[in-house]
Amino acid sequence: MxxxxxxxxxxxxxxxxxxxxxxxxxxxxxxxxxxxxxxxxxxxxxxxxxxxxxxxxxxxxxxxxxxxxxxxxxxxxxxxxxxxxHASERKIRVSFSGVAGSMYIPEIITQFHQANIMSMLDTHLERSADIFQSLTNGDIDVAIYSWMVPINDPSYYIRNLHKTELVIITGLDDPWAYKNEVKISELRNRGFIARSEGYLTRECLEQEANLGNFKPNIIFTARTMQLMIDLVRQNVGIALAMQDTLKDTSNLHIIHLVPDQRLYAYMQIAMRKSFVPNDYQQKGIDILRNFHAI
Structure with missing residues (x-):
């Protein structure tokens, strides 16, 4: 064999x-x-x-x-x-999904800069659906991502960073601009601006539609989160978004799903236990292991 x-x-x-x-x-x-x-x-x-x-x-x-x-x-x-x-390398390979990265990468870079080891960071952007597989394959050392359920795997050091509700966002001139809550079944006939497959909000939208026994009407697939939000502001359609990641809610209306149908996103940082850092990398690994300790 x-x-x-x-x-x-x-x-x-x-x-x-x-x-x-x-x-x-x-x-x-x-x-x-x-x-x-x-x-x-x-x-x-x-x-x-x-x-x-x-x-x-x-x-x-x-x-x-x-x-x-x-x-x-x-x-x-x-x-x-x-x-x-690569045992003698002076890099730590860190992949992050778009939303989780936008929330945490600036702070991580700042901490590495303050420790005078910023050149150690080798960062990559990946979809949430792919990032954990890259970690599993050993293609990266650390992953910062968001997903529908918190991942708990003894093969990795995993730290929970944040939990946020998934909400519907509309423009202020949208017919739903007066609503505070909706049921999943009400989403059946609405047109959505969505991210491409593999992104968390798209996967959650598909799951909600599956729970409501319908296929979501996606009228436009946005390459970036910002484009998705901008199109919602222009009342082109509505979208599903992570509430705590909406930095600018001007000209947006937020609608919650009814309590028993709400979905949440969990942001985590994970690293391979099999990764053995050298003496130079250890300072960076210590920063990452203790990042946002809860």
């Missing part, structure tokens, strides 16, 4: 196809088949079964367990490779 065979096996399960797995690694299909045979012989189990060439691949109980453990192992190996190869 070797790492390459495990990579081929996981890709086969992920793609459901010997041909696609081979194409992904730019090898021949018999190469993938040979790896599966080696693993099957090692574990004395077929691992994957297929009634005929056109039927869907299925894992045996042993195959399902091997897939689960192999994915974790390969992620750890990827993390080890990066951490050892």
């Amino acid at each position: 070797n790492n390459q065979d495990l990579m081929y096996f996981c890709s086969l399960i992920d793609t459901g196809s010997y041909t696609k797995a081979a194409a992904f690694f730019q090898v021949t299909q018999p190469t993938i088949s040979a790896a599966i045979r080696r693993l099957s012989k090692h574990f004395k189990d077929p691992l994957v079964v297929q009634s005929n060439r056109k039927s869907k691949l299925k894992t045996t109980a042993a195959g399902a367990l091997l897939y689960q453990k192999s994915k974790h192992l390969l992620q750890e190996i990827h993390s080890i490779d990066h951490d050892v190869l």
Whole structure:
């Protein structure tokens, strides 16, 4: 058993196809088949079964367990490779989602500047839906993000930073400018300005629509939060936003969902426990671990 065979096996399960797995690694299909045979012989189990060439691949109980453990192992190996190869680096890779970043990155930069280590920060902007996967893969060391539920995973140092309500915002000339509360069902016939898929407010809007058994009418997809807010101010449509991130509420009206239907966003900072900082990086890691202690 070797790492390459495990990579081929996981890709086969992920793609459901010997041909696609081979194409992904730019090898021949018999190469993938040979790896599966080696693993099957090692574990004395077929691992994957297929009634005929056109039927869907299925894992045996042993195959399902091997897939689960192999994915974790390969992620750890990827993390080890990066951490050892870059053990002497003077950088900490920090990714942040747009809203969480706008709230906390300026303060983090200030603290690094005051400690005279600002050059240590290597920052990246990612969607909330992608950022934790980057952390899991070992592509970053620290993540600052927001999501619909607080993430609690013992593999990471996680600190809760803030909780905020998701609200409907309208322009002052909107027909709903007099409302204080609405039910999810009332959103069915409204046109929304929304962020693209993978952003927290879009995912929450989709969830609300799912709870109300309808598809949201998205009349425009805004590339930035500011554009979304500006279009709402112009009464082009309404939007779902995180209340505490609305720095300027002029010409905006805020509407809450009824209490039993409200959604919240949770902002967190997380870092890999497997990341072992060198002596130079430790000062920056200490700042991040104690950032907004609660």
